[in-house]
Amino acid sequence: DAGVIQSPRHEVTEMGQEVTLRCKPISGHDYLFWYRQTMMRGLELLIYFNNNVPIDDSGMPEDRFSAKMPNASFSTLKIQPSEPRDSAVYFCASSFGTGGRNEQFFGPGTRLTVL
Amino acid sequence: DQQVKQNSPSLSVQEGRISILNCDYTNSMFDYFLWYKKYPAEGPTFLISISSIKDKNEDGRFTVFLNKSAKHLSLHIVPSQPGDSAVYFCAASGVDSNYQLIWGAGTKLIIKP
Numbered sequence: 001d002a003g004v005i006q007s008p009r010h011e012v013t014e015m016g017q018e019v020t021l022r023c024k025p026i027s028g029h030d031y032l033f034w035y036r037q038t039m040m041r042g043l044e045l046l047i048y049f050n051n052n053v054p055i056d057d058s059g060m061p062e063d064r065f066s067a068k069m070p071n072a073s074f075s076t077l078k079i080q081p082s083e084p085r086d087s088a089v090y091f092c093a094s095s096f097g098t099g100g101r102n103e104q105f106f107g108p109g110t111r112l113t114v115l
Numbered sequence: 116d117q118q119v120k121q122n123s124p125s126l127s128v129q130e131g132r133i134s135i136l137n138c139d140y141t142n143s144m145f146d147y148f149l150w151y152k153k154y155p156a157e158g159p160t161f162l163i164s165i166s167s168i169k170d171k172n173e174d175g176r177f178t179v180f181l182n183k184s185a186k187h188l189s190l191h192i193v194p195s196q197p198g199d200s201a202v203y204f205c206a207a208s209g210v211d212s213n214y215q216l217i218w219g220a221g222t223k224l225i226i227k228p
Contacts, residue, residue: 004158033215042220043159043204056213091158100208100215101147106158 004107006092012113018080021110023092024073031099034067034077035091037109043091048099049075082114118142119207121219129227134192136222138205141186145207149216150179150190153202162203163190192224200226 005024013019025032034046047057052069060067064083069075079086089111093104120139128134138148146167151159165172165179165188172179178191192199205219 043218045215045218048215056215093158098214100212103161104159104216106160108156108158 004092004094004105006090006107006110008110009108010111010113012115013082014115015083016081017114018078019082019086019112019114021077021090021092021112023075023077023107025075025092025094026105027073029094029096029105030072031095031097031102031104032069032075033091033093033095033099033104034075035093035106037089037091046077050098079112082112084114087112087114117220118145119205119217119219121203121205121222123222124220125223125225127225127227128195130197131194134190134195134199134224134226136190136192136203136205136224138188138190138219139186140188140207142207142209142211142217143186144211145209145217147208147214148179148181148188149206149208150177151204151206153204153221159204195224195226197226197228200224 007022033048037043046059047067049069067077089109091109093106095102095104118141149164150162152162153159163174163177165181170181181188202221202223204221206216208214
């Protein structure tokens, strides 16, 4: 398996633009997580899915953020409109079984810069 | 309110010596603890874990110690190698977090040759 795949690896956009981050989890994993890493706040859980269903989105900072998982092999995180404070590295991770008890496998991340 | 704290942003250790990374937590309901390692431009990778029913777990050069009364855990790396230079994240889970991970801010470990 190729591991968790994220695209794009880098995204530079202007304030107000829509940004879509993509993730392909490891086949067979039933949990998918979206994280954001910043210098100030470290690694924050934004939202997670179990069997394609969003379970907890309490970490999503604002209504400008939305996430979907239309099938077991694909998820998106969308920011609309984007703001400079959204600049961060966004990670997608997947696991077989709940993430707090089982190893989570992370993608390489998407570095987002909003100008 | 940070429930998992790694108070040392960075740590520098001589190659061959012991590296000790510390982590404190505030929620007594946490019952499972994990360490992840992260290289630049990569996602974190799982390193070692410990359940609250244990006070020590060992895997090769890596040992995690848990002191429940002090709400403190530590990761020992012996001997330290240049490839250990990375950011180390402590994470915890329990019923209060719906068994999802609460992460510390990370400690950057630098192994000096």
